[in-house]
Amino acid sequence: MNRRYRVAVVGATGMVGETFIKVLQERAFPISKIAFFASSRSVGKTIDFQGNTYPVFELTEHSFDEGFDFALFSAGGETSLKFAPIAAQKGAVVIDNSSAWRMKKEIPLVVPECNGDILTKEHTLIANPNCSTIQSVVPLKVIDDLFGLKRVIYSSYQAVSGSGYKGVFDLERGKKGEAPNFYAKPIYENCFPHIDDFLDSGYTKEEKKMMDETRKILNLPDLSVTATCVRIPVMVGHSVSMNVECVRPIDLDLLKKAFQEHQGIVFYDGKSYPTPKDVAGDDLVHVGRLRRDESTHHALNLWVVADNVRKGAATNAIQIAEHMIKEGLR
Secondary structure, eight states: OOOOOOEEETTTTTTHHHHHHHHHHHTTTTEEEEEEEOOOGTTTTOOOOOOOOEEEEEEEEETTTTTOOOEEEEHHHHHHHHHHHHHHHTTTTTEOOOOSSOOTTTBBBOHHHHHHGGOOTTTOEEEEEOHHHHHHHHHHHHHHHHOOOEEEEEEEEEGGGGTTTHHHHHHHHTTTEEEEEEEEOOOOOOOHHHOBBOOSSSOOHHHHHHHHHHHHTTTTTOOOEEEEEEOOOOOOOOEEEEEEEEESOOHHHHHHHHHOOTTEEEEEEEEEOOOHHTTOOOSSSSEEEEEEEETSSEEEEEEEOOOTTTIIIHHHHHHHHHHHTTTOOO
């Protein structure tokens, strides 16, 4: 008889939390018991899951006392810093969607298609990467394995759902001619190169995340990476234009074949290409506009699109848990 698992969803009433619930059901995750936690503001709400109705409990220090095998967190950095270690100490494998743990050396930062093999039975706290990073490193891993990575230039075009419901509501307000409540500038019929706070370097935190997380996930600490991250008036689906310089000469036919055979990638050849509307609701990474960069040697351009709430957040976290089960790590 196949084993079933006890699962806790933390931040269950947020956008990613609600998508955790949806994806767990769609992928038929083997669950014996499930519980939903959020802040005190959500107490009294209920959640329908697999034909049953469950209450939403307030997250406290005792929420994990009854025992869980996996705890899926999407409740913000401060909450994760406080409660993720408690859940792990009480026996759960915590997979955290916030940025709180990602760059801590001892915490694995995982995209299963790229570096799932680093996970062991001893890992009880695992970081889920930034949404735009997740979709970018999947094709980059393929390129690195074939030709070696030398430099990556990211230009991202990111949907408002990357900001959660606050971003979605600002776009909806803009459609009605109302001023934004969350973004510094109107997003409706607009775009701006400002995601998260600015750093002293002139980069934003989002850009720094993409740069640092790429190096960590691909285990290329000296890789040259730079990024410009742009918020656009799209509801769901991040797009990333990537310029990639390689160590060795590039065989485009070989790369196309590798993309076509990759289980996590949908490859668009020739003049076809993916858009955010094409990928909404999908768990795969969509790659198109593959072509040589004719301005330099051993370089290429590609266009990468994915559903940022699913593959960029909830689905990737659940895939981490699935990988651990498949490999006998849980």
